[in-house]
Amino acid sequence: MIPDLQAYHYDGPAEFHAIVGQIMAYLGYAGGHEPLPVGSEIVLKEVEGRYVLEGWFYREGMRWHSQAAFLEKDEPGRVIKNLILHWHQRCYGTAYSRWGTLTGVRPTKLVHHLRDQEDDEKRITDILVSQYHVQPDTAQYLVTMTRLQRPYIERPVHDAALYIGIPYCPSHCLYCSFPSRLAGAEAQPVMERFIRAVVQDIHDIAALCRQYDIHIRSVYIGGGTPTCLPLDGQEAVLRAVAGNFGNIEEWTVEAGRPDTTGKDVLALLRRYGVNRISVNPQTMQQHLLDLLGRRHRVEDVFAMFSRCRSMGFSVINMDFIAGLPEQTLADMQENMEIVCQLHPENVTIHTLALKKRAPLFHHPLRQHIPPAAEVSRMIHYCEEILQQHGYIPYYMYRQKYMAGSFANVGYAQSGTISQYNIQMMEERQTILSAGPGSTTKFLSHDGHSLKKIYMPKDPEAYVQALSERMRQRRHLCAMIYGGDDR
Numbered sequence: 001m002i003p004d005l006q007a008y009h010y011d012g013p014a015e016f017h018a019i020v021g022q023i024m025a026y027l028g029y030a031g032g033h034e035p036l037p038v039g040s041e042i043v044l045k046e047v048e049g050r051y052v053l054e055g056w057f058y059r060e061g062m063r064w065h066s067q068a069a070f071l072e073k074d075e076p077g078r079v080i081k082n083l084i085l086h087w088h089q090r091c092y093g094t095a096y097s098r099w100g101t102l103t104g105v106r107p108t109k110l111v112h113h114l115r116d117q118e119d120d121e122k123r124i125t126d127i128l129v130s131q132y133h134v135q136p137d138t139a140q141y142l143v144t145m146t147r148l149q150r151p152y153i154e155r156p157v158h159d160a161a162l163y164i165g166i167p168y169c170p171s172h173c174l175y176c177s178f179p180s181r182l183a184g185a186e187a188q189p190v191m192e193r194f195i196r197a198v199v200q201d202i203h204d205i206a207a208l209c210r211q212y213d214i215h216i217r218s219v220y221i222g223g224g225t226p227t228c229l230p231l232d233g234q235e236a237v238l239r240a241v242a243g244n245f246g247n248i249e250e251w252t253v254e255a256g257r258p259d260t261t262g263k264d265v266l267a268l269l270r271r272y273g274v275n276r277i278s279v280n281p282q283t284m285q286q287h288l289l290d291l292l293g294r295r296h297r298v299e300d301v302f303a304m305f306s307r308c309r310s311m312g313f314s315v316i317n318m319d320f321i322a323g324l325p326e327q328t329l330a331d332m333q334e335n336m337e338i339v340c341q342l343h344p345e346n347v348t349i350h351t352l353a354l355k356k357r358a359p360l361f362h363h364p365l366r367q368h369i370p371p372a373a374e375v376s377r378m379i380h381y382c383e384e385i386l387q388q389h390g391y392i393p394y395y396m397y398r399q400k401y402m403a404g405s406f407a408n409v410g411y412a413q414s415g416t417i418s419q420y421n422i423q424m425m426e427e428r429q430t431i432l433s434a435g436p437g438s439t440t441k442f443l444s445h446d447g448h449s450l451k452k453i454y455m456p457k458d459p460e461a462y463v464q465a466l467s468e469r470m471r472q473r474r475h476l477c478a479m480i481y482g483g484d485d486r
Helices: 014-027 076-092 107-117 121-132 136-153 188-212 231-244 263-272 286-292 298-310 329-342 364-368 372-388 419-426 459-481
Strands: 006-011 038-047 050-059 062-071 159-166 215-223 250-254 276-278 315-322 346-351 392-397 408-412 430-434 439-443 450-454
Touching: 006 014, 014 038, 014 076, 050 076, 062 076, 107 121, 107 136, 107 392, 107 419, 121 136, 136 392, 136 419, 159 188, 159 231, 159 419, 188 231, 188 430, 188 459, 215 231, 215 419, 231 263, 250 419, 263 298, 298 315, 315 329, 315 372, 329 372, 346 372, 372 392, 372 408, 392 419, 439 459, 450 459
Parallel strands: 006 038, 159 215, 159 430, 215 250, 250 276, 276 315, 315 346
Antiparallel strands: 038 050, 050 062, 346 408, 392 408, 430 439, 439 450
16 A cells, blocks of 8 residues: 555654554554655654654655644543654645544444543534544444444443454465464474463353453454364364353354365365355455465455355455455456355455555565555445345454555445454454454453453464463453452
8 A cells, every 4th residue: 555655753752652653553653663665753842741742754855844842631642643644744734544543453443432421423424523623424423333342342231242363374365464374384283382382371261251250242263374283173162162152143254265174184174163254355356366475366266155154154254355455446346246246145355555564565466556546436335236236334443554545344234243353353242262363352441441362473472471471361350240340
């Protein structure tokens, strides 16, 4: 999305580095440690009880500068965000994006906070427009989506979800920044230790659930590509889930690569109770799949979809990416024609986010990423066609280095909404997580703040750290569900 990505430098108190980083990423700047030309500098100083913020933007050989002072009591994070966005607009002569000053990953979270305080949807829409500069149609879009989400986030406090992260893939995709490892290249003893550790992790979570009367209502096994594990390894993980948690309402497995999902794998998933599966082609043009390193054929996606249908998965999800190198509007139109032909229950439309850990970041194909205007046409086309065919937008999120007006949006047919996707994104329910790179999020008694435990991303580091991380998780669980989260 951003072929000419630049870096920014920040100099100021560490406590504000994260908010500055979020804003600059929203505007398309990478962190200053990247080997990129510097396009902006942000300096924040404390001077006699007030803050002084300065900003420089470099454009076409020109050095644009502005500064402002404000008091420490003036919600400095919000002031910093508004000033940087305003300066960027003045420098480049642009208007606010459709999201206004909602620069975060989860724009709907703010709307839910407003709903907690205000029942009048018109009043909420007005607040979004007047105070956060959200465009009126986007404000209404957010209000409508959060109305749909409310039943899924207003759940009993002891309801929870379970996430299991499997950081293995059959090959690396060019656009992917996820720190996955190649399943086929892993030594058997290493893989076996990893699987034993994940199973131990799941059993430990189950023990917490029994002790504190926590009820797992949804399970999501993601990655990576979980279905690329050896069959006996997949079964060990599935058995640990099915043997420990009853009354699972929704059980999803990401099976995004059709080269990993033969009949034996799909039969195994169904035998243990998986009822929602992701078939994620990302695109349905063979030349683009080849460019991206997907290593499967378009016809393999059709065959996998047919197998999933015949085996009785109640919900099939398909993911597509808009903005891939060399992709055109005609390509996305073809993708949507196929969606309308297959009619999966769920469809997610992602926008390419150019991330520094992805091979594409330094690849010549980066220069062939389509311009934002073309990607916008792709996204609008998808939205129009999907809604014409009965799909409802039910959750969304944004990413770093994603062009300012874009978002990833999940669509569902009536009665097939994924509760896990909503709860994970809105962060209004405890998510217990196992596996490398996963994050357990305990919802505190205030119903908003989270206490988190992060697992190492590398599988071997995860195995080594597991005992200590489980101890930390037990401690936090006792604090939250034992009645004292101070």
